[in-house]
Amino acid sequence: MNIFRRLPVVFIYLFAIALLAACAQPTPVPTQRPVPVTAATATPQTAESPTSNGPTLALYDGHLHYSSDVWANYPVSKIKSLLDQVGIKRALVSSTPNEGTVRLYQADPNRIIPEVRPYRTRDDMGNWFSNPQIVAFVEQELERGIYRGIGEFHLNSDDAKTPVVQRIVDLAVERNLPLHAHSNQAAIENLFAANPKVKIMWAHTGMSVSPDDVAQMLERNPNLWAELSYRSDIASNGKLTPEWRALFLRFPNRFVYGSDTWVESRWDGLPNLILSARGWLAELPTDVAANIATRNLESLYGQ
Numbered sequence: 386m387n388i389f390r391r392l393p394v395v396f397i398y399l400f401a402i403a404l405l406a407a408c409a410q411p412t413p414v415p416t417q418r419p420v421p422v423t424a425a426t427a428t429p430q431t432a433e434s435p436t437s438n439g440p441t442l443a444l445y446d447g448h449l450h451y452s453s454d455v456w457a458n459y460p461v462s463k464i465k466s467l468l469d470q471v472g473i474k475r476a477l478v479s480s481t482p483n484e485g486t487v488r489l490y491q492a493d494p495n496r497i498i499p500e501v502r503p504y505r506t507r508d509d510m511g512n513w514f515s516n517p518q519i520v521a522f523v524e525q526e527l528e529r530g531i532y533r534g535i536g537e538f539h540l541n542s543d544d545a546k547t548p549v550v551q552r553i554v555d556l557a558v559e560r561n562l563p564l565h566a567h568s569n570q571a572a573i574e575n576l577f578a579a580n581p582k583v584k585i586m587w588a589h590t591g592m593s594v595s596p597d598d599v600a601q602m603l604e605r606n607p608n609l610w611a612e613l614s615y616r617s618d619i620a621s622n623g624k625l626t627p628e629w630r631a632l633f634l635r636f637p638n639r640f641v642y643g644s645d646t647w648v649e650s651r652w653d654g655l656p657n658l659i660l661s662a663r664g665w666l667a668e669l670p671t672d673v674a675a676n677i678a679t680r681n682l683e684s685l686y687g688q
C-alpha cells in the first residue's frame with residue numbers, strides 16, 4: 386500500500402522535471418517582497434501574498450565561486466545566461482583570485498553579492514590564518530568598496546585562534562561583513578569567542594555535522610546562519626528527510642540555499658543541483674521554503 390501513498394509525490398516530481406526541461410528560459414517568477422527576519426525569531430515569516438514553492442520559486446544562491454580555472458570555458462556572459470536559465474536571481478560569490486568575483490560583480494551588480502576571499506592564490510588556503518600579510522591583503526581588497534562579506538575561507542579548530550584570524554573577525558564586526566566559514570564546530574565556536582558580535586554563514590552547515598549538532602550550534606549561537614551546499618543528506622531518494630524537515634521548521638530563519646561551484650564540473654552540473662533543491666524545497670511550507678530560497682540570505686547580506 387505504501388507505494389500508492391507515494392504516487393502523487395512521484396507525479397509531482399516528474400512534472401517538475403518535465404517542466405524545467407521544456408523551458409529554455411525560466412518561467413517568470415512572482416516578485417517576493419523580502420521580509421526582514423532575525424535570528425531570534427523562531428516562527429516562519431508570513432508572505433504578503435502566497436507564492437508557489439514549486440519549480441518557479443525565486444532562488445538566491447549562497448555559495449558560488451568564479452575562480453580562474455573556469456574563466457576560459459565559462460566567460461562572464463555564459464555565467465549570466467546560466468544563472469538566468471536556472472533561475473538564480475541573486476548570488477553570494479567568491480573566488481581565487483578575487484578578480485573573478487570583481488568581474489562578475491561589474492557585469493551584473495544587481496545579482497552578485499561579492500565576498501572578499503583571504504587568498505591571493507590557492508596556496509594561501511592552507512595557511513592564511515597564520516600569515517600576517519593576509520590582513521594587509523584583505524584590508525587592501527576592501528578598499529574596492531564593493532564587498533559585502535569575507536569568505537569563503539577554510540579554517541578548523543585552533544587555527545581559528547591566531548592573531549590574524551582575530552584581526553579578520555574584528556574587521557568583519559567593524560564593517561558589518563558576515564564571515565563565510567568552511568569550518569568545523571570548534572572553529573565556529575572559536576570565531577564567536579574572538580568577537581561574539583560577528584555574524585557567520587557556516588559553509589556546508591559544517592559539511593558532515595549531524596542534524597542534532599547543527600541544532601545545538603544554531604541554538605547556542607544566535608549570529609550563526611547555515612548554508613546548505615554539499616548537504617546531500619537533506620534528501621534521500623529525492624525526498625526531504627524527517628531530520629532536515631524538523632531542522633528547517635525549528636530554525637526557519639537560519640538556513641540558506643547554496644550550490645558551491647568550486648570546480649568547473651559544478652558549473653556543468655548546476656541545473657541538476659538546482660532541480661534537486663527545488664524538489665525538497667517544494668516539500669516545505671511555502672514561507673519556510675521562501676526563507677531558505679531567498680529571504681534568509683537577504684536578511685544577512687542586505688538587499
Ligand SMILES: [Zn+2]
Pocket residue numbers: 537567588589645
Ligand atoms: Zn567550502
